[in-house]
């Protein structure tokens with residue numbers, strides 16, 4: 001498949017995926033503060049932003065969450081004594097750099113868990129950006145995500161418009177950005193009195209990474225793990241690579257204190273990584289049954305193309321043809 005076909009295909013499944021996933025979600029009012037149960041018990045840090053909600057989730061670690069869009073994406077600001085790292089920059093609906101400026105005066109470098117639109121949306125607001133040098137990363141950095149590819153993010157029932165009264169939904173897109181430094185698997189980021197290790201975890205996308213703070217026992221998992229439906233249906237998704245990657249993370253679990261995933265719940269328990277490996281093994285071995293209908297008896301998603309495997313704390317949404325390979 002040539003590169004253009006590859007990306008057209010990717011985009012098609014991306015749109016199909018996000019639309020159908022959303023269409024099958026129970027109707028939810030994205031302005032409803034009572035629904036924000038995933039932040040219960042966390043220390044909220046007030047900022048001037050109406051769009052982002054900030055929580056102190058670890059030693060000098062801020063979760064910058066976007067609860068008013070159905071993705072419920074979370075970026076993290078990690079502070080050292082000399083520098084700060086912004087791990088992901090959100091979906092580009094709000095101006096994340098203004099929140100970051102309220103939280104730290106240190107120079108900020110951006111690194112993305114992967115190059116999907118909901119994690120690179122604010123990259124263009126920053127000058128210092130680290131990235132892996134993969135074809136996938138370079139493509140999205142150069143091109144951004146056009147309005148057509150991300151318009152479902154700003155459908156009237158996909159987010160709380162009251163929180164973004166000035167947003168021009170008709171022109172919303174993800175802007176391209178310049179990578180300032182290329183890094184590799186194992187790269188160490190020194191923030192001053194705090195080091196972070198980059199761990200390549202291809203699977204969800206070819207450029208997916210996790211970030212490890214060994215001294216504090218923190219692991220940022222990106223979209224490789226979060227406590228909701230884990231999307232494994234893109235053209236860039238590689239299930240065999242995903243299996244290896246989650247094993248790599250699970251092997252760290254005994255040394256970890258907290259997981260920081262990129263969607264839904266900002267803090268999760270390291271034991272979930274063992275559950276993840278076990279659950280995914282069941283899927284790959286074919287011993288886990290597929291969920292075909294929701295609680296109203298309606299077909300789940302576009303069931304011809306994708307299937308969902310539900311477990312206690314998370315589920316997988318997988319393309320059927322990926323399972324055959």
Ligand SMILES: [Zn+2]
Nearest residue numbers: 116118223262
């Ligand atoms: Zn994501």
